[in-house]
Amino acid sequence: MIPVQGFEGQGVAVLGLGRSGLSAARALREGGAQVVVWDDNPKARDKAEAEGFAVRDLTRSEAVEDLACLVVSPGIPHLYPTPNPVIAAALDAGVPVDNDIGLFFRSLGAGWDQFDRAPRVVAITGSNGKSTTSALIHHVLEASGRDAQLAGNIGRGVLDIDPPGDGGIVVLELSSYQTDLARALTPDVAVWTNLSPDHLDRHAGFGGYFAAKRRLFAEGGPDRAVIGVDEVEGRFLAGQMSEGRSDDRVIRVSSGRKLSGPGWHVFARKGFLAEWRKGRQVASIDMRDIPGLPGAHNHQNACAAYAACRALGLGPRDIESGLRSFGGLPHRSQRIAEAGGVSYVNDSKATNVDSALKALQAFGKIRWICGGLMKEGGLEALKPALENVIKAYVIGREAEGFALQLPGVDAEICTTMERAVAHAVADAQPGEVVLLAPAAASFDQYDSFEKRGDDFAERVTEELAKR
Structure with missing residues (x-):
């Protein structure tokens, strides 16, 4: 405590x-x-x-x-x-x-004058991927022999952790609800994964949502800032935090495009993670065969985690070893079964359109289980990935309205998870993926996205046992 x-x-x-x-x-x-x-x-x-x-x-x-x-x-x-x-x-x-986050930062440093190496805090925020990124940083640190604890919006309550010891590292996942209110925010390393519309009613619009997350960087001034720059808000924030193009206190991160210039960059392209510093490549990792991190969105998470661990002093090979041993998180591109050449993937955490888009782009030949309580903005942003969908099996109380927003997609109104899984398993052919990526909240039928994902996994197990 x-x-x-x-x-x-x-x-x-x-x-x-x-x-x-x-x-x-x-x-x-x-x-x-x-x-x-x-x-x-x-x-x-x-x-x-x-x-x-x-x-x-x-x-x-x-x-x-x-x-x-x-x-x-x-x-x-x-x-x-x-x-x-x-x-x-x-x-x-x-x-x-x-809130508890503010109390944590207010209280953490008591008695640290006794340590040879002061403990450090890594705090991660963003719209999508922050749980995976947080868990991945924690895993890499532990795999490298570092004393690390995971808390905040994932793992233990932030005030429930043990006081960190000499050189200990606390990894915090922070939501916009937490960063918005905390009176103290002073991480040593702050990580920004990405930004897409979410919780807009709570923040009075997208600008308020951006401002809530930006506080993690603006309030305390971290020693290092790892910032995803694939959206304009990330590029703006990186510009605000940096004193110039060669300022390596800011590590810019991207998935899908090469970053250039004299600064510190970590990016993923065509399945390879690359680290560049002062205009030179200093490390590269082939991500294509790492089972716990499938798809471009997980490669973005890996880039952010890699950059944070580099900022903490870990070497590239130690980080690569940790990436390769990472098993992934439940309900986030979680491969739960393989049978008859068909993969079954639980991404129940894809509660908004942006996260569902990334899940759909990570796989080909998808039988897609989707639906639930739709969020603002509709499903138009999913269009670039719908070519990967062989058929959609729509669940939820709004199933018919959800299906109407998927023009050109063969969509079956299933309403229940039981029916959707049964029909998807029956239809699936070798080489295909049955993917739960709802693009919607779960609360019309479930208490949480975890309960929805557990139901999917149980139904898959039951259906496969019949065959």
Whole structure:
């Protein structure tokens, strides 16, 4: 646990008692704060009370006015579309509002004067690929013998980790919800994977979404910034962080095009990762036979992870070894079965159009299971990859409307995962891929994308067992 510093003897409230909220409450108490908690869910309140926390109804008038800080869980709106009433009351009362990420950076450095090598933090954000990139960095570090912990939006709660030891490295995946509110953001290495429209209601549009993620770089000024430059926002951010073309504090990353100039570049083209520095190639890795990182989108993740590990001092061959031993993450281009020459791939994490596009571009001859709660913008952006689709099997309550947005694609309205998998397995021929890449949220039928992916895997196993 990372005890929270700076609130000893002061009243601090925690709003929202999920994983991050309870973790923050424990760490605040460990640091000497007088903690009160609240959640609209009675079961969550009961759980916190059983751990000895004082429950205070923060929705009551003047309930926040004696607080030194209000700590908010990431799922609770603090600005758009409208602030939660408790947060609005705190803002009116002049009470600082923070989250567990801000508390982590505020508290992490206590006692580091005893170390020969100070611990370091790598923080990763972006629209797509940040979980894979975070897990990949962590895996490469551990495979190289480094002391590393994975936390944040993946792995453990950020305040639940052990205080890092001499030379230890903390790898954090951070969502826009987390970067938007954190009052302190001071990573040693900050990584930007890419940017595409998502969570627009929470950030009042694409500009607000960009601004929320940009805070990771603008607030603390990392020693190194690894920035994907395949979108204009990434190129803009890289330009803002750099003092000039040869400034190697910024490592520019791309998938699909060669980067040139005197700076530090890592890019992937035609299945090969290349590192260039000061106008010269210094390393190259053949990515084509690495099973845990299929497709151009995973090559982009590998470039970002490679660059971050290089910024931490690892050598190219050590990083390559780690890339080759990486098994991939569940629900992200996860190959779950092979039978009769057909591959079955679970990419349930492809909850938006951009991530689904990358999944469709990673494979050929696809029998595509798709559908769910569509997000803003429709499916037009999928058009470049639809030529890879032999047939679509559409699930979800909006299946008919989803299918209408796939002109020229043979689409079958299946509604349920059970029916979609049964028909796709029956139709599939050797050399084809049955791919779950929904391009939509899961909440019309499932509690999470993980539950959707698990259902797909279970249905595939059942269908293959019948044959």
